[in-house]
Amino acid sequence: MIRGTMADLTLREYDSRVDLDISLAREVAAALEDAISARGAASLAVSGGKTPIGMFQQLRQMRMDWSKVWITLVDDRWLPVDHPDSNERLARVHLLKYQLEAAHYVSLHNDAATPEAGLAEVEARLRAIPQPFDVLILGMGEDGHTASLFPCAAELEDACAPESSQLLTAVNPTSAPYPRISLTLAAIARARNLLVHLTGARKKTQFEAAMANPTEKLPIKRVLDAANGIRHVYWAE
Numbered sequence: 001m002i003r004g005t006m007a008d009l010t011l012r013e014y015d016s017r018v019d020l021d022i023s024l025a026r027e028v029a030a031a032l033e034d035a036i037s038a039r040g041a042a043s044l045a046v047s048g049g050k051t052p053i054g055m056f057q058q059l060r061q062m063r064m065d066w067s068k069v070w071i072t073l074v075d076d077r078w079l080p081v082d083h084p085d086s087n088e089r090l091a092r093v094h095l096l097k098y099q100l101e102a103a104h105y106v107s108l109h110n111d112a113a114t115p116e117a118g119l120a121e122v123e124a125r126l127r128a129i130p131q132p133f134d135v136l137i138l139g140m141g142e143d144g145h146t147a148s149l150f151p152c153a154a155e156l157e158d159a160c161a162p163e164s165s166q167l168l169t170a171v172n173p174t175s176a177p178y179p180r181i182s183l184t185l186a187a188i189a190r191a192r193n194l195l196v197h198l199t200g201a202r203k204k205t206q207f208e209a210a211m212a213n214p215t216e217k218l219p220i221k222r223v224l225d226a227a228n229g230i231r232h233v234y235w236a237e
């Protein structure tokens with residue numbers, strides 16, 4: 001249900017998280033099908049964390065030609081992919097099953113000791129995915145980070161360079177655990193459909209405050225301000 005707009009940013013509010021998960025999964029699948037019709041293939045980048053789990057469980061039941069879809073993460077913690085805090089593990093457990101077994105998953109991880117050391121190989125691998133991403137789904141942390149673009153990170157300004165040709169960056173947040181690998185702001189902002197998925201009253205308040213603050217420019221505001229394509233925000237209590 002659409003209940004409001006912030007400038008040209010559509011805010012879609014739902015009565016329950018389940019309603020949101022079903023609706024978002026349907027809209028993601030529809031956008032991917034449109035991309036396949038238009039270009040023969042589609043690409044989807046998803047966030048990790050806790051918020052997307054219910055939506056993943058809806059999306060993996062959607063019937064469409066997933067063999068034409070490339071999927072990756074917007075960011076990951078630089079951890080073994082079977083670590084409980086790995087975003088890849090989350091995607092493998094909750095998303096890449098059932099209908100989505102046919103999709104092509106591109107990992108943001110390799111065996112290098114650090115994201116800095118592994119970055120070039122993962123970047124080359126990611127370039128095989130149809131770009132710009134047809135659908136990219138962002139979460140948001142309570143500090144206003146999105147993907148792994150953390151306000152506290154020394155790498156933030158380079159990662160947010162609007163004209164960067166780099167898809168990926170290494171990030172070492174001081175306020176959150178683990179070194180990270182993340183899509184750059186430029187790679188995120190080029191997405192044809194940029195969707196933000198938020199749950200809970202606290203995150204809604206924080207999101208609205210971040211978007212209304214012209215001076216602090218938290219990462220969630222920076223990517224949405226830079227976005228080229230369709231932007232929607234999905235929220236439920």
Ligand SMILES: O=C1O[C@H](COP(=O)(O)O)[C@@H](O)[C@H](O)[C@H]1O
Pocket residue numbers: 047048049050051052075076077087138139140141146147148
């Ligand atoms: O660290 C991360 O946090 C954000 C938000 O996570 P959530 O648990 O509050 O949903 C997530 O979007 C990002 O992918 C993840 O690496």
